[in-house]
Amino acid sequence: MTDAPIARRDAGSDPYHWLEQRDTDAVLDHLKAENAYLEAQLADRGELREALFQEIKGRIRETDLSLPVPWGPWLYYQRTTAGDEYPRHYRCPRPADGSLSVDESAEQLLLDPNALAGDGYLSLGAFTISQDHRLLGYSLDTAGDEIYRLFVKDLDSGSVSELPFDDCDGQMTWANENRTLFFVTLDDTHRPWRLYRHALGDESADLVFEEADGRFFLSCYRSSSERQLILSLGSKTTSEAWVLDADKPRGEFACVAPRQEDHEYDVDHGLLDGQWTWFVRSNQTGINFALYVADEVQPGRQHWRQLIAHDEKRMLEGVTLNRDAFTLSLREGGLPIIEVHPQAAAPYPVQLPDAAYSLYVQDSLEFHSPAIRLRYEALNRPAQVRQLELASGEQQVLKQTPVEGPFDADAYESRRVWATAADGTQVPISLVARKDVLAAGTPAPLYLYGYGAYGESLDPWFSHARLSLLERGFVFAIAHVRGGGELGEAWYRAGKLEHKQNTFGDFIACAERLIADGLTTSAQLAISGGSAGGLLIGAVLNQRPELFAAAIAEVPFVDVLNTMQNPDLPLTVTEYDEWGDPNQPEVFERIKGYAPYENISAQAYPAILAVAGYNDSRVQYWEAAKWVAKLRATRSDNNLLLLKTDLGAGHGGMSGRYQALKDVALEYAFLFKVLGVA
Incomplete structure (x- = not known):
């Protein structure tokens, strides 16, 4: 069996700094050796990886037509074809009857990414x-x-x-x-x-x-x-x-309004009471934002008039404008809410069937359109595109993402539970499993996902691939930790800068709650996160390694201290507002206190799979490579420790839908091996 690659250790405070020397033979040889080691360690799972790939692919409708979008004299749409990595883009004449019927005999191919991509x-x-x-x-x-x-x-x-x-x-x-x-x-x-x-x-x-x-x-x-x-x-x-x-x-x-530190605003242009108007979403009166309007010819801040006041309980995330209504995208109690304000009628909320879900305005269509399209999904409900008639509130499901083969949404149960953080804060968890798994009352393998940065919200989403976990008795859970945006701007601010430890503590509290509830055990608990979520994974592995059995870190931001000290790297300077400027001594010490790479110690860690993209401009490939190298040299265990570097990919991994499925199959095969799942 291939031995684990041992990276050269140089003198100095950062012994693996040499891995940052992109395109040198030494670096490429090391990354290729890590890839070869991964393949050797998972060689006994080759058939499983292929079976998982085929299983996941088998649930996806390979030949499908997107929902056409009417614009002017045309319908615009995409078509996916079995065997192709990318959808093709088309248009056809818009039917006179207002339907969305595609006339294939008159369609025009606009762009074929398959022909452009080659291999x-x-x-x-x-x-x-x-x-x-x-x-x-x-x-x-x-x-x-x-x-x-x-x-x-x-x-x-x-x-x-x-x-x-x-x-x-x-x-x-x-x-x-x-x-x-x-x-x-x-x-x-x-x-x-x-x-x-x-x-x-x-x-x-x-x-x-x-x-x-x-x-x-x-x-x-x-x-x-x-x-x-x-x-x-x-x-x-x-x-x-x-x-x-x-x-x-x-x-x-x-x-429109000259920048003023800590004033965030965005503008759009539409109609209000028949007059062309500027709509301005601004946090000038509160962190959850309010909505203002201004005359078309006088958009300056001194002319803003309040239309929707700041609300301490509701975050105003966005505004969608149509001729006959404006639509607010809100967040309240950890859930997204859509509220429609018709020009000539009372406002109303959009009614939805699930307790925990993802919802957003997918397409406002043409400005004069009487309807907009919403995208709606839940952990157990495939994504739907719903048409909402703005005047009446009537909804129609235009398209639901198909799941090929046997699938019954009612066989799965989605829940929202709450963990208690060290400071008493209640942290939401969304989870899904087969009903019989939850009803059994015995601990099950559990996949816990987290992010917790930039105010981004991890609203529950459906996944064809995830069914391969659920069908094998897994529970899937999302930890909505501070640093994300699920509970508004205050939730985000409570997990950034000097409060960053809250993100890690919340995630640990979520894991402990899931174990305390009997849903899983430490020996069955796998955790995962990507990018800034990879920083989360790296930090909690240092702080509570015994709590977890396995971890997957995708393009992980684990070398945060060194990266934030290098202003020549992409994104560093603009990231000071998220993590702090380590040129300030107190900030340096704070980041050093949680940075995953710096805090690796001689303790036992769970099995770990790290994935990097060689061309990644956001999180450089060497962050994962240095992290894994130091873990190999420092840890006290012999658990599986793997690094996969996609040498032809960036932050989002390999392009093409089939290659992405193969990457998921690899991750699942790793999990099944270390957790002992058949």
Whole structure:
């Protein structure tokens, strides 16, 4: 059997720093040796991996049509075909009867990513049609490093032109005259910082805006009304918006409200009482945000009028605008809520069938549309696209994600339980299992997932692959720890900066609650998280390793102290608002106190699988590699410790739907081996 690779240990405070020397023979040889070791250790699970892959693939409808989106004279849609890694993009003439019936005899193939990808990596960034429906702008990342090339396709002739611009972040935004494109480029730290204006046919582009502050990211998008272009600048705590008439792309962007530290706001443009109006979501009167409006010609902050007041119990996460209504995306009690405000009627909440779920506005459709589309799913309910009639509140399920083969949603039970953290805070847990597993009253294998950063909410979601766990008697649970956004802005703030330990303590409390309830035991408990969630996994493994039997860390942010001291790396400076600036001595000590890499000690750890992407621009491959190297040299156990580096992928793993399923099959095979599950 292949021996575990032992990384060279250099002198100094960071003995594995040499693993950061990208593209050197020593580094590549080490990563390849780790990959070979993983394959050798899981060789006895080869048949299981293939069986799991086929099992998961067998639940997915391989040939399917997306729900068509009506826009102008066309229906736009995607079609997946068995054997293809990527969906193809099409359109056909919009039926006169208002239906969504696709006319295959008249359809037009707009883009085929399968032909573009070949056998390599491919990520489609922008896919944007000009207002006259004659041109398609799209962007492609062919390495996984999130650097895109820009293309324009003439949909009449089929001719494709690559735009001669480098270091693009993938954004492309059309002006209304169908000739001008706005795009964004990246600085040396991979931060979107410059907005350019390009007129088709020109060899060059005009620099429109440059954001010098390294904390701020730049983006550009169209307003809901299609009448305005919006330039958005945001750090983790502060924002600023500039606007431009979309009919006059050669004009100058105007600032809505100059940035003020800790003031976050975003703007959109629509109708209110028949008048063109700016809608502004702002936290100027409270951390859960309020909604303001301003006249079209006077968007400045001094002209804002309050429309929806700040509410201590409800977080205002977003606003969707249509001609006849505006729709609020709210969060209350750990759950998403949609509230519709018709122009000429009383507001109402959207009614839903489950106790714990995921819900968001998937598509506002055309601005004048009388309906919007919602995406709704639960741990035991496949995703549905629901059409909501804005005036009446009537809902219609237009499409439900199919599950091929035997599947009965009623055979599974979803629950919401609460753990008590060390400071008494109640932390929600969402879980799902087969009803007979829960009814048996005996401990079962349990897969506990967590994230807990950036205010992101892990709302319950359905997974075809997860059924392979549930059908083998697993319980699946999500720990909604502080640092996420599930219970509003205060929940996020209570898990960042000097409060980061709350994230780790909450996760441990969730694990302890699940064990105390008899749902699982430490010997059956597997934990998982990715990116900032990988930091969570690394931290709790150091703090309470005996609590867990196995851990999976996807592109884990485990070298946080060294990364945050290197301002030349992508994202570092803008991350100061999340983790703190380690150039300040007290912050340095605080991060050092929980950083997974620094706190590895000579203790027994559970079995661990770490996954990295060599081209990852967000969490560098060496974070996982250094972490695993130090664990191998320091730990006191002989449990399985594996590192898989996707040498042709980035932060999101390998592209293509089949390759992604193979990655899941690998992870499940690892879990089944270390937990002793057949």
